[in-house]
Amino acid sequence: xxxxxxxxxxxxxxxxxxxxxxxxxxxxxxxxxxxxxxxxxxxxxxxxxxxxxxxxxxxxxxxxxxxxxxxxxxxxxxxxxxxxxxxxxxxxxxxxxxxxxxxxxxxxxxxxxxxxxxxxxxxxxxxxxxxxxxxxxxxxxxxxxxxxxxxxxxxxxxxxxxxxxxxxxxxxxxxxxxxxxxxxxxxxxxxxxxxxxxxxxxxxxxxxxxxxxxxxxxxxxxxxxxxxxxx
Amino acid sequence: xxxxxxxxxxxxxxxxxxxxxxxxxxxxxxxxxxxxxxxxxxxxxxxxxxxxxxxxxxxxxxxxxxxxxxxxxxxxxxxxxxxxxxxxxxxxxxxxxxxxxxxxxxxxxxxxxxxxxxxxxxxxxxxxxxxxxxxxxxxxxxxxxxxxxxxxxxxxxxxxxxxxxxxxxxxxxxxxxxxxxxxxxxxxxxxxxxxxxxxxxxxxxxxxxxxxxxxxxxxxxxxxxxxxxxxxxxxxxxxxxxxxxxxxxxxxx
Numbered sequence: 486x487x488x489x490x491x492x493x494x495x496x497x498x499x500x501x502x503x504x505x506x507x508x509x510x511x512x513x514x515x516x517x518x519x520x521x522x523x524x525x526x527x528x529x530x531x532x533x534x535x536x537x538x539x540x541x542x543x544x545x546x547x548x549x550x551x552x553x554x555x556x557x558x559x560x561x562x563x564x565x566x567x568x569x570x571x572x573x574x575x576x577x578x579x580x581x582x583x584x585x586x587x588x589x590x591x592x593x594x595x596x597x598x599x600x601x602x603x604x605x606x607x608x609x610x611x612x613x614x615x616x617x618x619x620x621x622x623x624x625x626x627x628x629x630x631x632x633x634x635x636x637x638x639x640x641x642x643x644x645x646x647x648x649x650x651x652x653x654x655x656x657x658x659x660x661x662x663x664x665x666x667x668x669x670x671x672x673x674x675x676x677x678x679x680x681x682x683x684x685x686x687x688x689x690x691x692x693x694x695x696x697x698x699x700x701x702x703x704x705x706x707x708x709x710x711x712x713x714x715x716x
Numbered sequence: 717x718x719x720x721x722x723x724x725x726x727x728x729x730x731x732x733x734x735x736x737x738x739x740x741x742x743x744x745x746x747x748x749x750x751x752x753x754x755x756x757x758x759x760x761x762x763x764x765x766x767x768x769x770x771x772x773x774x775x776x777x778x779x780x781x782x783x784x785x786x787x788x789x790x791x792x793x794x795x796x797x798x799x800x801x802x803x804x805x806x807x808x809x810x811x812x813x814x815x816x817x818x819x820x821x822x823x824x825x826x827x828x829x830x831x832x833x834x835x836x837x838x839x840x841x842x843x844x845x846x847x848x849x850x851x852x853x854x855x856x857x858x859x860x861x862x863x864x865x866x867x868x869x870x871x872x873x874x875x876x877x878x879x880x881x882x883x884x885x886x887x888x889x890x891x892x893x894x895x896x897x898x899x900x901x902x903x904x905x906x907x908x909x910x911x912x913x914x915x916x917x918x919x920x921x922x923x924x925x926x927x928x929x930x931x932x933x934x935x936x937x938x939x940x941x942x943x944x945x946x947x948x949x950x951x952x953x954x955x956x957x958x959x960x961x962x963x964x965x966x967x968x969x
Contacts, residue, residue, distance in 0.1 A: 486962055486968070487967065488965065488966050488967055490966060559925060560965065561952050562953060562954065562960075562964055563954075563965065566954075
C-alpha cells in the first residue's frame, strides 16, 4: 500500500534504487577484478580500483538520503527498519567493493611469465561470492525474507570452497617454492572472496530483519541449525 | 503483572443504532501510561469516555459490557458518578479552565468534594497540585489572576493541576496537546513522565510520535475495534497487525 504522502514513497524508492545500483557496481567489481587476475590485465585492474570511488560516492548519498528521510518523514515500523537496513547495507556493500579493489591491487603483484595453475579455480569461487551479493541485494529489493535466508545458508558452500582452495594453494606452495610470493597473493584473494560471502550474509541478515522485524538468529527454526561462521 | 487499575471487558458503545465501539477488552495498570491511537472516528475518544462515564451525558449513548475500577463495577447503580469522576480525572483537548482565579480553579474540586475546609490545607493542596503540574513557579505571584488569562499551554497545565487536586487514581487525557505549540507540548509530555507511577494515565493522541514518547503500552483502534494492544516499542517498530502497520507508517488514516 502506498503512503498517503506520496513523496515518502519516492524517497524510499530512491533509497532502494541507490542500494541496487551500489550492489550492481560491487558485483561487477568482483567480476572484473577476477577477470583482470585471470588475464593478468593491470589496465583492467586499475579500472576496478578507479570504479571503487563511485561506490563510495553512492554510499555517501545513501547516508545523506537516509538521514533526510529519518528527519523529515519520521518513518515507523517496517519503513524505519528498511531505512536503517539501507544505511547499514550501504556500509557493508562499500566494504565488499573494498575487497574487490584489494583483489585488483594484487593483479600487478602476481604478474609473472608463467601462469600459476591454481588461478584457474578462483573464478568459480568469485562467481559464487558475486551471486551471494546479488541474491542478498535482490532479497532487499523484494523484501524477501526467504530469499535472505537462502543467502545465509549458501555461505557454508562458499566456506567449503575456500577451505579446498586454501589446501590446494598451500600444496602448490610446498611443491613450487619459487611461486610462494605469488601464490600468497592468491591466498589473500581467496580470503577476500570468502569475506565477501560473509558480508553478503550480513546483508541478508539485515534484509531478514527489515522484512520481518525479528533477528534471523531469533527466528523459529524447525529443528534446523543456523550456519555458524567456522573461522 | 500487577493487578489492573482499570479492567474493561467486552465493552461496546452505541450512539443510537450506530456501534462506535465493538467488544473491546483492555487492562490498564496503576503504574503505566497507555496511549490510544487510531484515525478519526475510530472510537478511541468514545472508549476513553466510558472509563469515567462521560458518555452518560450523551443521551443516545449506550454502553454494554463491564468496566471495573479496582475491581468495582463503575456502571453499577450504586456507583456515585461524581465520586467516580474525582477518582478518574479528565483533561480535554481544548484547555477549559473555569473563568475564575488560578487559585479557585485548583481549589474548587477539593472544596466541593469536601477534601478539606481549612484555608491552610487548601493552600497546601493548591500549591502542591500546581507544583506537580509544573506550573507553580510561573503563577505563584498571580494566583488571583483569572485562569483564562494564561497561555494555552499554561491553561492546559492548570487543567491538569485541577484534575490532580482531588487526588485521583486515574487521569484520562483526550488529545491534551493538540491545541498547544511544541514547547508547551514538551512540557505536558514531561509532566506526564513525572505523573506516571502516581496515577494511571490513559492518553488519546493523534500524534503518533507523542504516543511513542509518553506511553509504555499503545492500543490501536480502527472502526470501533481494538486492533492491537501491546508494548509501545513493539507497536512502533514491529506491529503484528497489517492495519496497525499501515496506519502508523502513514498509509491511511
